[in-house]
Amino acid sequence: MVRIRLRRNGLKNQSSYRIVAADKESPRNGRFLEILGSYNPRTEPFTFQVKEDRIYYWMSNGAQPSESVVKLFKSVGLMDRFERYKKGESIDALMEEANNYYAQRKVNVKTREAALKS
Numbered sequence: 614m615v616r617i618r619l620r621r622n623g624l625k626n627q628s629s630y631r632i633v634a635a636d637k638e639s640p641r642n643g644r645f646l647e648i649l650g651s652y653n654p655r656t657e658p659f660t661f662q663v664k665e666d667r668i669y670y671w672m673s674n675g676a677q678p679s680e681s682v683v684k685l686f687k688s689v690g691l692m693d694r695f696e697r698y699k700k701g702e703s704i705d706a707l708m709e710e711a712n713n714y715y716a717q718r719k720v721n722v723k724t725r726e727a728a729l730k731s
Contacts, residue, residue, distance in 0.1 A: 633648050
C-alpha cells in the first residue's frame, strides 16, 4: 500500500519536510516513489508547496495520506478540492483555484527564531 507522508530533512532542531509517496513498509527517511512537495513549519505562516495534480493522481489510485499530512492538506483546502475532483469537477479549474490560493498566501521567508532575534 502507498502512503503520502512526511520525510524529514534539515539540520538538528531546524527540520523541514518533503511530502512523498512511499510504500507503507519503508522507513520514514527510506525509499520513496515520488516527491510531491515540501513543508517548512518554521516560517510564519508555514511554507507549503505541493504538486496538487500528482497528489490527486496518487490519492485516486488508492494512496492513503498519513494523519499529519491530512491535517496539512485540510489547512490549505486541498482535501476539499480533492473531494470536488472525485465528484467530477475539472482538474484545470481546481488547479487555477489552488494557484490563486497559494499566490495570495504571504509567507515570511525568515524562520521564527530568526524573526524573534531581529
